[in-house]
Amino acid sequence: MNGHATELATxxxxxxRNLLFTVAYEMLGSASDAEDVLQxxxxxxxxxxxxxxxxxxxxxxxxTTRQALNRLRTMRRRKEAYVxxxxxxPLLTAPGVDEDADLAESMSMALLLVLETLSPIERAVFVLREAFAIGYDDIAAAVDKSPAAVRQIAHRARRHVDARRPRAVVTSRQMRAVLAAFQHALETHDLEGLLTVLAPEVVVISDGGGVKQAAPRPITGAEKAARYIVGLGRNQPTLTVRPTTVNGRPGLVLRLDGExxxxxxxxxxxSHITGAYYVRNPEKLTRVGSEIPLTLR
Incomplete structure (x- = not known):
């Protein structure tokens, strides 16, 4: 490739680039792997x-889709050995992202966890069609399937996701209000306050990756979840909690004694939290210091 062609390609x-990163991240749920895919x-x-x-x-x-599919298959083997x-x-995103309903929904932790239950091809088809509105012919070329097969895969994946995604749509303002009540209860170790904001069927998942202490399995139910959450800050160095935007939704950054x-x-x-996802694995927190630009277009 000559200099002019290289300049055009660049x-x-x-x-x-931001679009390609968003595609790769939504397929993989890993920013570091998404960066490798872009390379x-x-x-x-x-x-x-x-x-x-x-x-x-x-x-x-x-x-990007083909490279992400290759990476997704190897990641599945890594996850089987994950502690x-x-x-x-998690990605810290610009505050305005939560005003873009489509982007915020497609990037949410809750949806990304649902996407983990799809096969690699189903995930690729769902992400390209539902989040990025890619045409069936272009998706077919990306995943090496016929357009007719892609339509069937898209229908099956959509049905699977719709059965598992959150049903009630809430605004960013409503989410921030709920999260503020949660933050106050967390900072004051208020068990009763947590019970008022947690849904009875709430699920709490913590990820320490074998490096940081975390619950070995998901915690289900408001009572158990509240006691676990209160314990995060109790008998610890000074706990500070800062509101932020995580994957396009209101979230929190927690520090213990400044760390x-x-x-x-x-x-x-x-008006209740149905899922809480706490990432402690240091390898997944390297991008917390800066906001990541994302786009669906």
């Missing part, structure tokens, strides 16, 4: 004859 890649995408992209490419955005998404529950790597301890994301239905 311009196209940079223009769509692999770039190495293949610079070898492409741009004169034969009619839609550079679609072609880049196709390469304790596995949660997606980063973890990131908490929640799922809110109505």
């Amino acid at each position: 311009d196209a890649f940079v223009a769509h 692999e995408t770039w190495l293949r992209w610079v070898k492409v004859d741009l004169g034969q490419v009619h839609d550079r955005r679609a072609y880049l998404v196709r390469i 304790g529950p596995w949660l997606p790597e 980063l301890d973890g990131v908490l994301a929640v799922c809110v239905e109505g």
Whole structure:
């Protein structure tokens, strides 16, 4: 590739980089793996004859999808050996992201966990179709299936996800109000206060990756969950809690004695928290210091 062609390839890649990262992250739930996928995408992209490419955005998404599928299959083997529950790597996103309902929904921890129950092909098809509105023909080219097969996979994946995703839609303002009550109860070790904000069927998942202490399995039920959450700050160095935006939704960053301890994301239905996801694994907290730009377009 000559200098002019390399410049054109670079311009196209940079223009769509945030989109490609978002595609890879939604397929993988890991920012570090998504960055690796983008590196692999770039190495293949610079070898492409741009004169034969009619839609550079679609072609880049196709390469990214194929590389993410390869990475997703190897990640599944890693997760089988993972110590304790596995949660997606949390991303701190710009406050405005939570005003984009489609982006916030597609990036939420709750949905990413549902996507973990899909097969790699189902996940790729669902993400490309539902989050990015990619056409069936382009998805078919990306996953090496016929358009008819992609339509069937999309229908099956959508039905699977719809049966498991949160049913009640709440605004960011409602979520922040619920999270503020949760934060106050956490900071004051108020067990009764937590019980008023946690749904009876709440599920709490903590991810320490075998490096930090975490519950070995999901905690179900408000009473057990409240006692576990109160214990996070009790008999510990000074606990500080800062509101932030995690994966497009209101969340919290927790520090113990000034040191980063973890990131908490929640799922809110109505006026109660139905899911709380606490990531303590240091390997998944390397991007907490900066906001990640994301886009569906």
